[in-house]
Amino acid sequence: MKIDILLGLQWGDEGKGKIVDVLTPKYNIVARFQGGPNAGHTLEFEGKKYVLRSVPSGIFQGKNINIIGNGVVIDPSLFKEEVEALETSGHDLKKRLFISKKAHLILPTHRFLDACYEAAKGDKKIGTTGKGIGPTYTEKVNRSGLRVGDILHNFDEKYEKVKKNHLRILQQYEFDDSALPTVEKAWFEGLKKLKEFEFIDSEHYINQAIKDNKKILAEGAQGTMLDIDFGSYPYVTSSNTISAGACLGLGVAPQKIGEVYGIFKAYCTRVGSGPFPTELFDEVGDILRQKGFEFGSVTGRPRRCGWLDLVALRYAIMINGVTQLIMMKSDVLDTFDTIKACVAYKIDGKEKTDFPFDIEEGVTPIYKELTGWKTDMTKMRSEDKFPQAFNDYVAFIEKELNVPVRIISIGPDREQTIMRK
Numbered sequence: 001m002k003i004d005i006l007l008g009l010q011w012g013d014e015g016k017g018k019i020v021d022v023l024t025p026k027y028n029i030v031a032r033f034q035g036g037p038n039a040g041h042t043l044e045f046e047g048k049k050y051v052l053r054s055v056p057s058g059i060f061q062g063k064n065i066n067i068i069g070n071g072v073v074i075d076p077s078l079f080k081e082e083v084e085a086l087e088t089s090g091h092d093l094k095k096r097l098f099i100s101k102k103a104h105l106i107l108p109t110h111r112f113l114d115a116c117y118e119a120a121k122g123d124k125k126i127g128t129t130g131k132g133i134g135p136t137y138t139e140k141v142n143r144s145g146l147r148v149g150d151i152l153h154n155f156d157e158k159y160e161k162v163k164k165n166h167l168r169i170l171q172q173y174e175f176d177d178s179a180l181p182t183v184e185k186a187w188f189e190g191l192k193k194l195k196e197f198e199f200i201d202s203e204h205y206i207n208q209a210i211k212d213n214k215k216i217l218a219e220g221a222q223g224t225m226l227d228i229d230f231g232s233y234p235y236v237t238s239s240n241t242i243s244a245g246a247c248l249g250l251g252v253a254p255q256k257i258g259e260v261y262g263i264f265k266a267y268c269t270r271v272g273s274g275p276f277p278t279e280l281f282d283e284v285g286d287i288l289r290q291k292g293f294e295f296g297s298v299t300g301r302p303r304r305c306g307w308l309d310l311v312a313l314r315y316a317i318m319i320n321g322v323t324q325l326i327m328m329k330s331d332v333l334d335t336f337d338t339i340k341a342c343v344a345y346k347i348d349g350k351e352k353t354d355f356p357f358d359i360e361e362g363v364t365p366i367y368k369e370l371t372g373w374k375t376d377m378t379k380m381r382s383e384d385k386f387p388q389a390f391n392d393y394v395a396f397i398e399k400e401l402n403v404p405v406r407i408i409s410i411g412p413d414r415e416q417t418i419m420r421k
């Protein structure tokens with residue numbers, strides 16, 4: 001048995017949570033392999049809406065196991081809020097959610113450092129969510145972070161040492177840390193909640209599960225174009241969001257990887273700062289934002305919107321080794337007379353189809369126009385109901401990308417998911 005991976009191919013917010021939830025009945029284990037509580041996965045079913053931050057999106061169906069892997073960073077206070085909201089809504093997590101001992105902890109002072117460093121950048125701000133993700137990953141690489149397993153061994157002493165160092169840095173920047181006692185109180189209450197769950201050596205657990213022929217789905221956060229190595233640097237997240245990140249974030253060897261599901265929207269969005277070649281600043285961009293409810297599920301920030309970028313998508317497919325594509329929010333394009341897709345970039349007067357080193361300046365998208373389908377697809381439940389113009393759009397994408405589109409989403413609910421033959 002091999003482990004399958006599901007990840008985003010754009011700048012995040014592709015709808016990974018919904019598809020993990022839809023695919024969950026096929027799997028025994030769902031494991032999150034990177035990212036932190038800055039990435040919210042929104043799920044809607046049975047008339048209710050849920051937003052997950054750290055808990056894997058496989059938690060809602062069946063009796064399968066969900067694992068927060070070693071590549072994830074956890075904020076105990078936000079974890080407590082998330083878990084208690086799920087428990088209040090009737091979802092029992094205690095025997096189904098395990099946490100890797102090697103996952104790193106986001107400390108209260110990490111949030112302060114995040115805000116401090118971002119303010120110091122001035123006009124060069126990355127547009128972080130201020131959740132402390134970057135500083136936590138920085139200390140992970142710097143070999144000075146605290147991990148979940150540290151909770152079990154002289155934690156107070158370790159915590160005070162790291163906190164003292166953080167406060168010294170904040171003082172150098174003259175940053176106001178007066179709110180720390182309040183933030184710290186909530187954090188330690190969250191730590192008590194975290195300790196109610198079983199801490200495991202997740203790499204051993206997952207590899208044994210593979211030997212036992214268990215079906216495992218690895219769930220990513222953010223998207224490929226935010227990957228720390230291959231994204232639009234420096235406007236990226238702090239972890240490896242690509243398929244290779246699943247090997248690192250769960251302790252799985254490359255030859256154990258099976259299917260790689262790549263999720264993309266029928267158009268593009270981006271949150272925060274950074275280059276976005278197909279961004280629309282006109283009425284069309286506003287329509288995409290309103291019809292697609294393009295506002296951050298955790299932050300509420302409006303997302304920047306634009307046409308589908310096939311140059312970036314081809315690149316993401318190559319980097320991840322995608323075997324199956326999943327197209328989300330197709331219904332958002334239902335009312336357009338014509339739809340555009342970027343097939344190449346013009347850079348220094350030359351047409352390029354390979355994603356370049358830098359897309360921040362001097363990149364002009366070259367579009368192909370396609371006929372819109374002008375049909376409400378939200379109530380369709382099988383692909384034989386699709387209008388021909390929509391089938392043409394999907395066929396065009398498959399030809400450009402040379403990977404089959406296996407699943408199409410036409411709305412936020414589980415039922416609005418079409419498995420193609």
